[in-house]
Amino acid sequence: MPILVTGATGTVGGSLVRQLVSTGHDVRALTRDPASPAATALPDRVEVVAGDFARPHTLVAALRGVTRMHLVAMDGYGPLTTGAEILELARQAGVRRVTHLGHNDPSRADDDPIEAPHRPLHRAVENSGLEWTHIFPGEFMANTREWAAGIRTEGVVRAPFGDWNSALVHEADIAAVIVAALTEDGHAGRVYQPTGPEPVRRRDAVRMIGEAIGRPVRFDELTPEQAREYWKDHYPTEVIEWFLEMGRHPDGSGWVAPDVEQVTGRPGRTFRQWAAEHADDFR
Numbered sequence: 252m253p254i255l256v257t258g259a260t261g262t263v264g265g266s267l268v269r270q271l272v273s274t275g276h277d278v279r280a281l282t283r284d285p286a287s288p289a290a291t292a293l294p295d296r297v298e299v300v301a302g303d304f305a306r307p308h309t310l311v312a313a314l315r316g317v318t319r320m321h322l323v324a325m326d327g328y329g330p331l332t333t334g335a336e337i338l339e340l341a342r343q344a345g346v347r348r349v350t351h352l353g354h355n356d357p358s359r360a361d362d363d364p365i366e367a368p369h370r371p372l373h374r375a376v377e378n379s380g381l382e383w384t385h386i387f388p389g390e391f392m393a394n395t396r397e398w399a400a401g402i403r404t405e406g407v408v409r410a411p412f413g414d415w416n417s418a419l420v421h422e423a424d425i426a427a428v429i430v431a432a433l434t435e436d437g438h439a440g441r442v443y444q445p446t447g448p449e450p451v452r453r454r455d456a457v458r459m460i461g462e463a464i465g466r467p468v469r470f471d472e473l474t475p476e477q478a479r480e481y482w483k484d485h486y487p488t489e490v491i492e493w494f495l496e497m498g499r500h501p502d503g504s505g506w507v508a509p510d511v512e513q514v515t516g517r518p519g520r521t522f523r524q525w526a527a528e529h530a531d532d533f534r
């Protein structure tokens with residue numbers, strides 16, 4: 252029976268698909284556009300199906316014959332609002348196990364304006380009647396790809412908070428935790444928070460990318476005001492304010508969780524390794 256992977260064309264989902272295929276599992280990949288370059292680049296053995304979370308009934312065909320699925324909580328930058336409906340369709344189709352990749356900052360209250368919109372989905376997963384596992388990672392190493400254009404064209408990264416210290420996590424480690432939760436017993440009702448193995452300051456991440464591509468990259472630190480202006484065409488206002496609010500606490504994300512090593516049996520990959528693997532994105 253295939254494992255249904257939603258978000259299969261994304262950063263974590265792509266790694267998840269490759270890891271499942273390489274360990275002999277049949278994978279069905281959901282995408283809104285099976286003809287997109289990201290979908291056509293999926294491994295040959297993967298069955299690609301169309302479906303859109305915004306219209307849950309479009310997932311009915313994708314769910315047929317599936318007992319395990321991975322749900323990415325994507326709806327633009329906001330939380331997935333159709334999660335309860337999708338999970339009910341999944342239950343009716345015979346799905347028994349779900350991994351849920353989403354957002355949660357345990358240090359913030361349930362009524363925090365950034366956190367509150369995500370909570371209904373968390374509850375929907377927990378009340379779905381399925382064996383569930385929440386995956387709430389730290390900041391992705393892959394987020395640094397937003398610097399790629401500036402590095403390629405000018406050799407510069409412009410961002411606020413150079414001392415922001417974050418245990419950036421490799422997408423393959425998040426995916427490895429999800430593989431374990433989907434394919435092994437013993438993960439039901441667990442909440443995993445994959446992080447990287449060490450905190451990395453933003454200015455050090457820039458330096459390591461420079462080392463990976465073999466030429467120095469300058470870090471121009473923006474003030475919060477400059478960052479607002481710089482990001483205004485790329486992110487919604489509330490997302491910018493969230494980034495800035497996080498950045499005001501320099502050690503806010505430096506916390507290293509043991510989950511990757513505990514679940515997968517090996518330490519998380521470092522940012523240096525990620526930068527070497529992804530150097531071509533910045534060249």
Ligand SMILES: NC(=O)c1ccc[n+]([C@@H]2O[C@H](COP(=O)([O-])OP(=O)(O)OC[C@H]3O[C@@H](n4cnc5c(N)ncnc54)[C@H](OP(=O)(O)O)[C@@H]3O)[C@@H](O)[C@H]2O)c1
Nearest residue numbers: 258259260261262263282283303304324325353354390391
């Ligand atoms: N970035 C971070 O630092 C961070 C930290 C903690 C948690 N997270 C969580 O990680 C998740 C994002 O993972 P990611 O970065 O791997 O994703 P991503 O690379 O941004 O890719 C998004 C995926 O979601 C799919 N998707 C988007 N809207 C959809 C819709 N309406 N219907 C069906 N599929 C849809 C896309 O598929 P198609 O385009 O092919 O349809 C794509 O595969 C989010 O839940 C986020 O909260 C991220």
